[in-house]
Amino acid sequence: MNAVVVRATSGSVPQLVASATALFAEDGGQRDPWMDLTWPRREGSAYFADLLHRDDSLCLLAFSASGSAIGHLIGRIRRPDPLRPGAVVGVLESLRVDTAHRGIGVGTALAEEFFAWARESGANQLSVTAYAANESAISFYRSRGFAPFELTLHAPL
């Protein structure tokens, strides 16, 4: 893999917004008619700028050898849940790699950095949510140790 993974800085918020915008269009935009595809452009800058200052959040960017941003990952540590007091959950909130750079290990490098950060942050469990129709992402997560735990069912009304 000819890419580097780095922590995002305040100067790279626009690259996080651009990657999140592309993820919304490709993922929710194809799979959820209710998804607001304008959210990253409207709210993303403030949202990511806030995460960059938080100890419970991880913002990663992957860069190609030529210096272009080619992917991102957002991780969070979920606040303790009184119903599951012993669980400290590292949540993989968002992950995307540019189509032209998939299949060469960039997603794996981003995920491994997240796993290490979650462990160092005290997490004892990891979680990710994917659309049931996003088979390639689910396959990616399964290969890295994730297995279905809860299932959300929707019905039109």
Ligand SMILES: CC(C)(COP(=O)(O)OP(=O)(O)OC[C@H]1O[C@@H](n2cnc3c(N)ncnc32)[C@H](O)[C@@H]1OP(=O)(O)O)[C@@H](O)C(=O)NCCC(=O)NCCS
């Ligand atoms: C899922 C995703 C992040 C994987 O990134 P990647 O850089 O292609 O992943 P890697 O090269 O490290 O690993 C490739 C693995 O992903 C699988 N894969 C999934 N989608 C793939 C794609 N479009 N192209 C190539 N490999 C893909 C491969 O089969 C391979 O699996 P293996 O490691 O078990 O053999 C990337 O496909 C992506 O951005 N998908 C669209 C956005 C998305 O669905 N994000 C997740 C939302 S929950």
